[in-house]
Amino acid sequence: MRSGTRPATADTWWLPRAVVALRVRIFEKANGDRAVTLPNATHGPEVFERVYAHPAANGRSAGAGLSDLFWYWLSPGPEVHQEHLEPGERYEDVAATTRRMLAGTSGELMAQATRAVARTLDTVPDGRISQVRLRDLVMPAWAEFCYELVFREPCPPHARDLITAHADDVISALKCTSLRHPGRRARLTEYVRRRVVAGEVPYPLPRTLSLSEQVHYLQGTMFNTAVVQLSEATAHVLLALARHPEAQQRVMDDSEEDRYLTRVLDETMRLYPLFGIAHRITTDEIPLDEDTVLPPGTVVCFSYPGYHATGYDRPDEFDPDRWATLSVKEAHHIPYGIAANRPCPAWRLSPLVLRAAVREVLRRFRLDSTVPHTRSIPHRAPCLLIPHGMPPAPRRLDALRRRMRARNAVEDVTRGVRQLVLGTVMVLHARRRRLAGRYFEEHPPSGCPAGRGRGPGPPPHVPARR
Numbered sequence: 001m002r003s004g005t006r007p008a009t010a011d012t013w014w015l016p017r018a019v020v021a022l023r024v025r026i027f028e029k030a031n032g033d034r035a036v037t038l039p040n041a042t043h044g045p046e047v048f049e050r051v052y053a054h055p056a057a058n059g060r061s062a063g064a065g066l067s068d069l070f071w072y073w074l075s076p077g078p079e080v081h082q083e084h085l086e087p088g089e090r091y092e093d094v095a096a097t098t099r100r101m102l103a104g105t106s107g108e109l110m111a112q113a114t115r116a117v118a119r120t121l122d123t124v125p126d127g128r129i130s131q132v133r134l135r136d137l138v139m140p141a142w143a144e145f146c147y148e149l150v151f152r153e154p155c156p157p158h159a160r161d162l163i164t165a166h167a168d169d170v171i172s173a174l175k176c177t178s179l180r181h182p183g184r185r186a187r188l189t190e191y192v193r194r195r196v197v198a199g200e201v202p203y204p205l206p207r208t209l210s211l212s213e214q215v216h217y218l219q220g221t222m223f224n225t226a227v228v229q230l231s232e233a234t235a236h237v238l239l240a241l242a243r244h245p246e247a248q249q250r251v252m253d254d255s256e257e258d259r260y261l262t263r264v265l266d267e268t269m270r271l272y273p274l275f276g277i278a279h280r281i282t283t284d285e286i287p288l289d290e291d292t293v294l295p296p297g298t299v300v301c302f303s304y305p306g307y308h309a310t311g312y313d314r315p316d317e318f319d320p321d322r323w324a325t326l327s328v329k330e331a332h333h334i335p336y337g338i339a340a341n342r343p344c345p346a347w348r349l350s351p352l353v354l355r356a357a358v359r360e361v362l363r364r365f366r367l368d369s370t371v372p373h374t375r376s377i378p379h380r381a382p383c384l385l386i387p388h389g390m391p392p393a394p395r396r397l398d399a400l401r402r403r404m405r406a407r408n409a410v411e412d413v414t415r416g417v418r419q420l421v422l423g424t425v426m427v428l429h430a431r432r433r434r435l436a437g438r439y440f441e442e443h444p445p446s447g448c449p450a451g452r453g454r455g456p457g458p459p460p461h462v463p464a465r466r
Contacts, residue, residue, distance in 0.1 A: 035066070035299040037277075037306075043288055045310040045332050051286055051294070052302050053340035058087050059281030062440040064299045065431075066279050071439075072430035073174050074224065075182075076189055077216020079439050080209055082345070083225065086445040093206040094217055098345045100203055101149050101222065106352050113353035116145040117360045126364070126387045129400060134235040134381035135171075138357065140164045142230040145353070146222050151195070152202050162188045166219070167227040175378050176423035177415065185219075192218050226346065229274050233350065234357050235381040236272045237265060240318060241358075242367035242383050247320055252362050258355050263320035265354060266328055269335035271318055272375045273304035278337065305375060307332055364388065368397070370405040378415055379408055 038048040051057055061067040061084045071078035078084055082098060085091040104112075120141040124130050143163035147155035166188040172178035193215045195201060205214040241248040247264060254260040279301050286294045294300065309315040311332040312322065336350065337343035344350070361367070365385040373381075382404055386397070 035279075035301055036294065037301040037303055039303065039306050039310065045307055047288055048302060048307050049338075051288070051300060052280075052338055054286050056282050056284035056286050056296075057280045057300060057341060059283050059445075060084050060086050061281070061436050062086060062445045063281045063297050064279060064436070066299060066301075067436035068434050069427060069430045071435040072426065072433060073170065073180070074220060075180075075435065076185060077213065077220050078435065079443075080213045080217045081220040081225070082217070083221075088445070090206070090208045093208045094221075095342075095345065097203060097206050097217075098221060102346055102349050104349075109349055109352050110356040112148060113141075113145055113356040114360050116141040116148075117357045119144065121360065121364055124365075124385060127390070128387075129390070129393075129397065130385045131400065131404060132383055132385055133379070134238050134383050135231050135377065136168075136380055138234045138238075139167060139227065139231040141357070142227045142234070143167065143223070145230070146226045149226075150201060150203075150218060150222050159191065162191050163223045163227060167224055167231070170224050171228045171232070173426065175376055176419040176426065177378050179422055179426065188223060189215060189219055192223070229344075229346070230350065230353070232274055232377070233269070233354055235377060236274075236373075237268045237354060237358055238361060238367055239369055239371075239373050239377070239381040239383060240264065240268045240272075241362075242369035243373055244318060245368070247318075248362070248367060251358070260320065261355055261358060262351070263323040265351060266323045266333065266335075267318060267320040270308045270312075270331075270333055271316075272373070272377075273308055273335055275304045275337075276375065278302045278304065280341070304334070307334070368401065370401050371408045378419065379411060382408060 038051060039045050061071065061078075067084070071084065074081055074084070080090075080094065082091070082094050085094060117138065120138065124132070124137075140160055143160045144155040147159055147163060165184045169178070169181050169184045173180045193211075196205065196211065196215055196218070201218070206217060209217060241251065241264065251261050251264060279299055282294050282296055282298045282300060284296055286298075286300075288294060336347035365387055367383055368386060369381070369383040371379055371382050384397070384400055384404065
């Protein structure tokens, strides 16, 4: 979900303009009246970088109407989800636990990812062309991978299925292609609770959290966000390669080195960043320019697609070779956030295991797809898997490609309207429940004035007091 920024992607271009406009308006409304998106026409990437790194851009959920929506999607336990914890002792405690779980040598992590993906691919026939949804294909593999990070043991099938069902339910709700199914989520909660009570997590869990909160932390951080983001990232990289056969061939030819594959990963994460919007709440004034400041309580929406589109030649074109001369550190490229404002805890792990996963897929199959590639991939990335060594069958392949294109076009006819309807229902339900608002009324963040950011307040841009 892009929270009102550039939500009309290529897969919905055909919809009546009134329907698209209504969908945009609904999600803009969820942001509230005290919100500003960066970069924008007035304040470009330099302001984006400065504000994102500002120490006062550190509020996570308290005081933002948008938080009610995200907490609704991420429940149960969004109040202890690592991404949404306010700064302080609880966050530091949780972050330290996550770092311990994600630790490991590069070789160990890549081997673990390869094994998990290989087990999933073993279920795909190797004697014929298969049509799959890439996100659905790899999600069970990443469920197993994350289970092993947490419990340090092989993942049993029933646990894999619980984690996969939960992660799929969360991401489908976030993309508004499905309503939430609390029962699926509750089944995973109960499973994790039993394991925690039995003392079967080989790490000390955050001491600042209650038993119920420890369970929800594991479920939300490790079995939701980690599984979803790895699955989405893998689907994006594989779909990009499926749509660019010359890049796919170069990756396969680059068997001794990962140099070109690293460029593919960088370009995929630039063009299709996993985060659409990261929202923060200001806890003090932040100057935008000489005449304008953001007052405390402002919701700042940092647009990753907007930022990643600045500073490049042909920014809308998929071109891995641009990274032959560009420096990731110097370019407008923050796929895992920025170091000054709580980056993704998997910033080191993700590139390693993604390379391993892509290598394992390409070792077995050639990829082909005719569907459009958008950041949100609500179609879950349909793709043909063509086993290596299979005799050429051009007519069969052409027929399958035409069928895929036609099927996606038919699905597009209903998908946009379904997202509009289901998204509206969930926005309204989330606003009624006010999960974040009610929580912070009862638990004001330390050092934060009670009620900060609530009520109409001043507009987000006010004259600076010099």
